[in-house]
Structure formats: C-alpha cells, structure tokens
Amino acid sequence: MSMAIHDVPVRWLVFALFAGCAAKPQHTIPIALLVDGDRASLGALSANAVSGLELHEIELPKPRPAAPDPSNAAIAQARSHYATGDFDACRAVLANVDHVRLLAARERGLVARALVLDTACAWGGLDKSAAHASAAQLASFSLAMPELAVSPDVERVIGQAVATAGKAPRSPLFVRGVVGARLLIDGVEAGCTLPCTIDVTPGDHVIAVEADGYEPTAQRLRAPDAHDVTIKQQPANPDLAARQWRARVGRGQPSTDAIGAALVGKLAKQRRVAYLHGDQRLTGALVVDGKLVATANRPPHEGDALVRELAYDGGILHRPALWEKPWFWIGATAATIVIAGAVVWLVYEPDKHTRVVVP
Amino acid sequence: MTKYVLCVLFACTPRHDVELQFGPDAESLTIGFRCYRDSPPDELMFQRAVALGLVRFAVVIDVITIDGPFPGCRGEDLVKACRDTGNCKVYTDKGRYCVDISVPLGDVPLGDPGATLEWLNNSLRERAPIIADDPPDGPVVVRAIATQETCTEIMSSPSFPLLSIDAALGCAYSCPTRLDDIDVPLVLSLDTLTDHCEQMVRQCAAFPGAP
Numbered sequence: 001m002s003m004a005i006h007d008v009p010v011r012w013l014v015f016a017l018f019a020g021c022a023a024k025p026q027h028t029i030p031i032a033l034l035v036d037g038d039r040a041s042l043g044a045l046s047a048n049a050v051s052g053l054e055l056h057e058i059e060l061p062k063p064r065p066a067a068p069d070p071s072n073a074a075i076a077q078a079r080s081h082y083a084t085g086d087f088d089a090c091r092a093v094l095a096n097v098d099h100v101r102l103l104a105a106r107e108r109g110l111v112a113r114a115l116v117l118d119t120a121c122a123w124g125g126l127d128k129s130a131a132h133a134s135a136a137q138l139a140s141f142s143l144a145m146p147e148l149a150v151s152p153d154v155e156r157v158i159g160q161a162v163a164t165a166g167k168a169p170r171s172p173l174f175v176r177g178v179v180g181a182r183l184l185i186d187g188v189e190a191g192c193t194l195p196c197t198i199d200v201t202p203g204d205h206v207i208a209v210e211a212d213g214y215e216p217t218a219q220r221l222r223a224p225d226a227h228d229v230t231i232k233q234q235p236a237n238p239d240l241a242a243r244q245w246r247a248r249v250g251r252g253q254p255s256t257d258a259i260g261a262a263l264v265g266k267l268a269k270q271r272r273v274a275y276l277h278g279d280q281r282l283t284g285a286l287v288v289d290g291k292l293v294a295t296a297n298r299p300p301h302e303g304d305a306l307v308r309e310l311a312y313d314g315g316i317l318h319r320p321a322l323w324e325k326p327w328f329w330i331g332a333t334a335a336t337i338v339i340a341g342a343v344v345w346l347v348y349e350p351d352k353h354t355r356v357v358v359p
Numbered sequence: 360m361t362k363y364v365l366c367v368l369f370a371c372t373p374r375h376d377v378e379l380q381f382g383p384d385a386e387s388l389t390i391g392f393r394c395y396r397d398s399p400p401d402e403l404m405f406q407r408a409v410a411l412g413l414v415r416f417a418v419v420i421d422v423i424t425i426d427g428p429f430p431g432c433r434g435e436d437l438v439k440a441c442r443d444t445g446n447c448k449v450y451t452d453k454g455r456y457c458v459d460i461s462v463p464l465g466d467v468p469l470g471d472p473g474a475t476l477e478w479l480n481n482s483l484r485e486r487a488p489i490i491a492d493d494p495p496d497g498p499v500v501v502r503a504i505a506t507q508e509t510c511t512e513i514m515s516s517p518s519f520p521l522l523s524i525d526a527a528l529g530c531a532y533s534c535p536t537r538l539d540d541i542d543v544p545l546v547l548s549l550d551t552l553t554d555h556c557e558q559m560v561r562q563c564a565a566f567p568g569a570p
Contacts, residue, residue: 352375354538356422356491356501356545358483359378359385 028054029316031307032270036255041278042303049304052317058268061242071097071110078117079148087125094118103141103187104208104218111187112143119158120150135161140203141186170199171224173207177231181211184218194231209233212244212259213266241266256285256292265290272316274307286310379420379490380544381476381503381531388476391549391563392505392529394556404557405469405528407507414469415461416528417510418483420490422450423500423567425535430498432534434550437500437566440535447567450494457510458486496539502532503547504564522564530563 031053035042047055074093081090097114115138122131131154139161174197175183183190183198186206190198194209200223207229208218214233221229236244245263249255256264256275264273264287273287284306286294294313298306311317322328382389396402408416425447430440441447449455460482468474491501506513507526531547538545551559 351372352539353372353493354375354377354496355489356420356494356538357376357378358488358490359380359480359544 028052029311030054030056030270030272031311031316032268032273033057033307034060034264034268034273034275036249036275036277038278041280041300042276042282042306043301045303045307050308050311050317053307053311055274055307058270058273060246060267061239063243063246069102069107069110071102071107071114075110075113075117078114078121082117082121082124085124087121090121091118091125091130094121099137100206100218100220103206104184104216106184106187108141108143108187109146111141112138113146113148115141115143116146116148116150116154116158120148120154123151123154123157131157132161136165137204138162139165140201140205142188142201143186165201165203168202170201172197172227173200173205173221173223174228175207175209175231176229177209177217178211178214178233181209181214181231181233184208184210207231212236212248213241213262215240236263236266238267238269256287256295258292261285261287261292262290272314274310276303276306278303282306284310286314286316288314288316375539377538377541378544379501379503380546381479382472383546383548385544386473386476388472388479389529389531389548390551390554390556391531391547391560392479393472393475393554394529394549394551394560395554397555397557400555403469404560405505408505408528409464412464413461414464414467415459415507416505417508417513418456418458418460418479418503418505419510419513419522420456420501420503422491422494423447423502423532424450424495425498425500430535432550434562437535441567449567450491450499453492455514456487456490457513458483459510460486494538496537498535499538500532500535501538501545501547502530502563502566505529506564521568524561524564527560527564530560532563532566 028048029052033045033055035057045055045057049055074097078090078093081087081093094114094117097110099111099114102108102111102114115134119131119134119138122128122134135158138158142165145155145158175194177194179194181194183192183194183196184207185198185200187208190196192198202223204220204222206218206220208216209231210216211233213236215236217231217233219229219231241263245255245260245267248260248263254260255277264275264285265271268287271289275285275287277283278300280300282298282300282303284296284298285292293315294310296306296309296313298309308317312319381392392405394404396404396406405414405416408414425437425440425444427440427444427446430436437447462482466478468478504522505528506522507528508523513522531549533545533547536545549556549559549563
C-alpha cells in the first residue's frame, strides 16, 4: 500500500514545514501612538521600530482659549439701556441672550441677570404680562436674585413669581437618552444619570445632558406638559473627544477603560491606536475601533517591545510560534548536541588497540 | 577516561597496554615456573634447562581464544568450554611470541623466586617487550610456557605445532578475560595446590590440545 499524504501526522508535518518556510507578509499595518507621561522613558520609537507595523505618533489637540461670552456684553448693554430708560432697546438686546446655552453651561448668574433685567425693562415699557413671564421664568429656573438695582415694583413682581412657583406642586419628569449621561436641570446637576426621573416645578426648564464621547445637548421644555423626554446626542468630534479624554484623565479616571478607549479611538481618528504611558514602568493599551483589545507593561526604554506585545495580544500581528523563534532552534540544537554527547558518552566504546606487554 | 573522550572527539583509537604478571603478586614468581619433578621429587623441573654451565630455554606466550560463553577460571571449566565449542585455539594471526634465553647459570637466581621473577621480566623486556599486538577482543586465556625447545624448532612449522609436553619446564595461564576490559596486570598462575606439579605443567603446556 502506498504512503497516504492524507495521513494526519504527515499532513501536519507538511503543513509545519511550509508554514515555517512561508514568506512573511510585506505590507505593514499602521498604528497611531498616543504617548503620555515621560516620553523619554519609552526609548526610541521610530516608524518601523516594530516589524510589520508602521508607527506614527499623534499629539492631542491643544486646548483652545475660552472665547469671551457675548452674553456678558449683551447684559451690560441692556443694563445701560435700562438705566437710560430705553426699555425697548433693552429688551431687544436681551432677546439675543441664549438662556438654554447659558444654563447648559452652568451660567446661572448670567441668566438670572438677564431675566431680572428683562423683567425690569418689560415693566418699565409697561408690558406687564411680559414682565410677569420673565419673572416666572426666573422663578421656574430657581435662580437666585442677582445684585441689580431695579425698582421696588420689579422686585415685588419677581417675589410674587418666586412665591407662586414655590407653592406649585412638583411633577415628575422622565428623561431618556445616552445611558449614563449626566443630567443638568436649569444649570444644576440633577444628581442622576440617564435614564432618570426628577421632580420639577411647573413652568419652563432647561435640561442638559453630558456624556463622554458625545456632544453635549440641551433643550427647553415646559412642565408638566412634558413629562417623558428623550434627548438625542451626536457623537463627539475628535477635538471634543480629546478634551473629554484629557478631562477624564485629569479627574483621575482610567485613561483606557471602555469610555476612555472609545475617546482615544475618536480623538486619534485612527482604527488602531496604541496608548503608551511612560513612567517607572511603561504601560500600554491598544484600542481598535474604539474598543480596548489589549494591555501590557514593560520596563523603561522598551517601548518597541511594549508595542509589539500589544500588537500580539490585540491580534494585529501573529505571535510567532515557539518553533518560529531563532532561540528555539539554537536551544534545540544545543540540547540535541548535549543529549547526543551524553548518549555517546554512555554507550560509545572506542575500539581499543590493546597490547599485551612485559611489565 | 580523558583519552577516551578525546578519542570520541577525534575518532582515534586509544592504546591500551595489558601487563603480564608471572605470579600472584608483583614480587612472587608463580609456582608454575618452579614445580618440582615427580622423580626425583627434590629436583626443580627448571633444572633440566641447565647444561654445560648455561641455562638455556625458550619462553612461549600464547593468546588462546575461547568461543562461546565466558567460562570459569578453573581447569575443568576451561576444558569443558573448549570441549563444548570445540573451538579453542592458539591465536597465531600475527605470529607467536617466542624468546630464546641462554645465560650462564650463575646469572640466574633459581633459588630465589622473587629474584628469578625480576630476572625473567628483565630478560623478556630486553628481548621482546610486546607479547601480542591487538589480539582478539573476545574471551581469551594468556598462557606462558618455559620449554627446552628452541624458538627455531617451534617456529619451523608454519602451523605452529603443539609444544612438546616432555620439554615443558614451567607453565602458567590467566583466567579467561577480555583484554580490552582490564586495567590491572593480568595474572598468570598454575591451578595447583602443591609445588610437585609436573603433571599440571604438562597439561598446561598441552592445552588446548590438537585442533
């Protein structure tokens, strides 16, 4: 009977031989490096420091200086108009103040000043219903009375509105959206994350949600007409993701937990990102498609080995089998020589040339 | 051991010398070379080598190969082994060791066995120090005979005839051994309990018999 190539051991042997001799793929896989901490402790990390990978380091976008809020100027201008008795101009300027944006940004003081001025200008312009409406909003938002010089009548209108709001029964408001997003009601932390139910006074309210990886969103609603609200958030752009990630790390939160990894994936604008942190010991994490796929650590100055280990663990590179490593064959050869030597030592009997001699 | 390791590495053949010892220890001559005759009982067999003031004899040393299982050392064991296999013979592929010795009687200290041994060793070493070069690896017996025959007579026949048992003056042999395996002197002696051992010498000289 002829030797069958389909015999399992033979097939495996043939496979092993060809696998061992097969040419390695020539193309390289790009990986973005996001380096943090002591850069020098990583050692040299050139683009081709790891065979099979093309490394390129990325930098976090620098934080932009905060632009002056136009609301401040608008409120100052409105106050000036109020002082000169130009109530229409006062209200026209205040109409441009975005209460929703300001409350989402926790600028409750600015909103309070704008609403008090709007109440005063409406009262001065003899539009009493508008004055009551602005005062009601101030009360509904639970804003503190700012230190503004307004007429006693205006203070009385506002006081009535606050008293009315305080007596009104509260109603539940159920807010849905990105699970885990932080909820703000009228510029104040609601103390819960979505999905969340809060009790609110009747009237206008601004609800805002913030979640890492998403654009913050806010909207105005009226209670109790709105009692079940769903707020949609858009995914964060790379700049925002970078700011959010930096803020998380600054708060001491893990840099590459599930949310951190998702932010790293967004900010790098790459499918594969290796986050390396240089310190007394190098730590690294590999993020692929916004998901953490591998973590590793190494002694200092072994940045290339750290990246290689991450690529192996993350399945980007094929980890060479034991028999594909040079030292395996060196060791196997040495062991074979030692064993062969021992066998020869134990069993070999040289052919002696014996002579019988006179003593 | 070191030389064997080096030979493993360099594929050489180590040399291994086996010294003969003509007696139970290095200072004693075997009784096989100082047997008394049966008649007259007070005469050494070696006395027959003395003539005209000279001591004249030949020393023949044979390597006798033994086929089959390794036999014991006693004469009976050897005889049985050779009878069973029928293939005990003197190894003659590289000739036969034979040395003629003829010296004045005064030079031979016959009365002193220790001195006689030293004299015998010196005499053989001076004439032919190598007794057998690369003998067979199998079980062998080494036998030494002193005889009145001369080497010329002994070597005259290409078939190396049996020695004359009547001419034997002394005889001793070793236990069966593998020469490659021993690292101590090879002791030659005669399997006897008395120094009146002429018959034992004759039987020793006749071993292993006609092929």
